[in-house]
Amino acid sequence: MEENKSIIDGEETTIDTVLEKQGQAEKDSVKAVAETDETAKEKLPEDFDEFKISDGFKIFEEPEKEKPKKKKKKRGLGTAIWIISILLISFSIAFGIILAGADYLGFGKGQGDCVFVIKQGATTAQIAKDLKKSGVVNSTMLFRAYVKVKKYDGKFTSGRHVFNREAGYEAIARELMKPSASAKTKRVTIPEGYSVDKIAKELETQGICTKDDFIFEVQEGIFEYDFVNQIPVNQVHYRLEGYLFPDTYQFYYDESKECAHLAVDAMLRNLDNKLKKEKIDINNITVFGKKYTFHEIMTLSSIVEMEASNNDTEMPKVAAVFFNRLRNSDFPTLGSSPTRKYPYGEGRYNTDPRGDEKFITGIPVGPMCSPGISAIKSTCSPKKDFDYYYFVTDKSMNFYYNKTLSQHNATIKKLQAEKNWIYEE
Numbered sequence: 001m002e003e004n005k006s007i008i009d010g011e012e013t014t015i016d017t018v019l020e021k022q023g024q025a026e027k028d029s030v031k032a033v034a035e036t037d038e039t040a041k042e043k044l045p046e047d048f049d050e051f052k053i054s055d056g057f058k059i060f061e062e063p064e065k066e067k068p069k070k071k072k073k074k075r076g077l078g079t080a081i082w083i084i085s086i087l088l089i090s091f092s093i094a095f096g097i098i099l100a101g102a103d104y105l106g107f108g109k110g111q112g113d114c115v116f117v118i119k120q121g122a123t124t125a126q127i128a129k130d131l132k133k134s135g136v137v138n139s140t141m142l143f144r145a146y147v148k149v150k151k152y153d154g155k156f157t158s159g160r161h162v163f164n165r166e167a168g169y170e171a172i173a174r175e176l177m178k179p180s181a182s183a184k185t186k187r188v189t190i191p192e193g194y195s196v197d198k199i200a201k202e203l204e205t206q207g208i209c210t211k212d213d214f215i216f217e218v219q220e221g222i223f224e225y226d227f228v229n230q231i232p233v234n235q236v237h238y239r240l241e242g243y244l245f246p247d248t249y250q251f252y253y254d255e256s257k258e259c260a261h262l263a264v265d266a267m268l269r270n271l272d273n274k275l276k277k278e279k280i281d282i283n284n285i286t287v288f289g290k291k292y293t294f295h296e297i298m299t300l301s302s303i304v305e306m307e308a309s310n311n312d313t314e315m316p317k318v319a320a321v322f323f324n325r326l327r328n329s330d331f332p333t334l335g336s337s338p339t340r341k342y343p344y345g346e347g348r349y350n351t352d353p354r355g356d357e358k359f360i361t362g363i364p365v366g367p368m369c370s371p372g373i374s375a376i377k378s379t380c381s382p383k384k385d386f387d388y389y390y391f392v393t394d395k396s397m398n399f400y401y402n403k404t405l406s407q408h409n410a411t412i413k414k415l416q417a418e419k420n421w422i423y424e425e
Contacts, residue, residue: 114165115255117262118158118176127156127176133222133265134258136165136172143169152177160184160254185250190267192246192372193309196238199370208251209260216257217264218244225268227275227282227294235365240264242298242367245271274373280380287382288323295366297379302367305375306338307391314399315378320386321401331389332361339364394420 114136118127124147128140137143146169147153156176163175188206190199196218200211218240233239244267251263275282282294300322308314325331371379388401390408394415402408415421 113162113255115252115258116161116163116176117252118156118161120158122156122158124153124156129224131172133224134261136163136167137169143172147173160252184253186253187248188251189248190244190246190370192375193305193369194244194246195369196241196244199244203251203260203263206251206253208253208263209256213256213260214263217260221261221264223265223268225272227272227298228268230282230293230295232295232365237366240268242302242370243268243271244370245274246370246372274376278373278377280376285380287380288327290327296363297376298371299363299365299367301371301375301379302369303334303336303338303364304379305369305371307336308375308399311397311399312374312378315375316381316383317386317388317399317401318391319378319382320384321388321391323382324387324389326362328389334363335390338368393422395422396420397422 114134116131116134116136118130122130124144125140128137128143128147131137131143132140150170150173152173156173157179159179161175161178163172167175186206186208188202188208190202194202196215200214200218203209203214204211215238218238227243228240231239231243244264247267247270249263249266249270251266252259285292285294285297300319303322304315304319308318322334322336325334386401388403390402390405392400392402392408392411392415394400400411400415402411412421
């Protein structure tokens with residue numbers, strides 16, 4: 001058989017020769033790769049890690065961290081605080097239970113009878129509130145809860161009730177459910193401009209209460225009205241001077257102390273209702289760009305009342321004169337003669353300098369009398385663009401306004417010559 005032959009590159013060769021050459025080529029290729037690897041290895045840095053796959057992945061062992069030692073808890077201090085807290089909570093609960101029990105049983109309420117009047121249509125909440133004002137119960141919430149549990153709610157009768165001040169909840173509730181005696185009332189008018197002294201005298205004359213009981217309520221009585229809490233009690237002569245709204249009332253008359261409280265509360269409630277009706281916000285009163293407290297407004301209103309009583313047309317002008325003077329540093333005082341009679345009453349002059357315009361600058365410390373709603377509204381909204389600083393009246397209560405002192409003195413001189421000037425000295 002003829003041997004297989006071929007010609008490659010012009011040279012005759014056999015298959016075995018070809019295979020032998022291919023094998024040698026593969027060996028040379030492997031050797032070249034090995035030599036390349038060795039050369040690359042020699043060029044690697046000394047700290048090269050053969051296990052490094054890429055720059056983003058390394059395999060290494062992290063040294064084992066030493067576990068922190070556990071701190072020993074100070075059990076003594078924590079235990080003491082816990083025990084003290086438990087004791088305080090227990091004491092507070094026990095004290096509350098004692099007070100609630102005393103209130104429920106009627107202990108510590110004082111002696112004597114309480115005359116209590118339930119107004120027509122009063123709710124249990126209002127009745128409880130009035131009982132607290134009278135000092136008969138200490139907790140309105142507890143009394144209301146008791147009434148609800150006992151199913152007495154809505155069964156109290158309006159009118160006059162009498163019970164001992166040391167009566168417990170049950171005795172009080174049973175008395176309030178009885179047909180009430182007709183509460184005795186008397187019609188009394190308190191005019192605008194009356195002072196606390198005059199009101200007290202009038203109520204005593206009418207048999208409503210004694211003057212002393214009335215003054216006590218004015219000074220010490222508990223009344224839950226926002227404007228009462230704003231009064232600077234340490235500065236004024238009478239706490240509620242100016243806040244006892246002048247009007248015609250049906251006052252209860254029976255036990256003096258209770259009726260004195262009811263009379264004062266009726267006048268304060270009337271003022272509160274009038275303010276709400278006229279939408280006067282006692283916490284936000286601004287006049288001619290300046291904010292005033294309600295106490296300052298009531299003080300100025302009382303002076304407006306005394307200067308222009310029963311004259312609704314002149315009141316806004318008089319108020320404007322006072323605010324003009326307050327805004328001008330050339331006029332340190334209001335220049336109003338009634339302020340020289342603080343506390344005002346019975347036409348007497350008083351040596352108390354807190355109201356005397358000769359001694360003080362700006363607004364006096366408190367009202368001089370009880371202003372009506374017209375004076376209060378005029379003070380809150382005085383006449384605008386009324387640039388006068390003085391006024392005077394004649395015997396017929398006609399008002400004369402002037403811008404300068406020389407004009408003012410000329411007006412007075414003219415009225416004196418005509419014997420038509422009202423003056424107080």
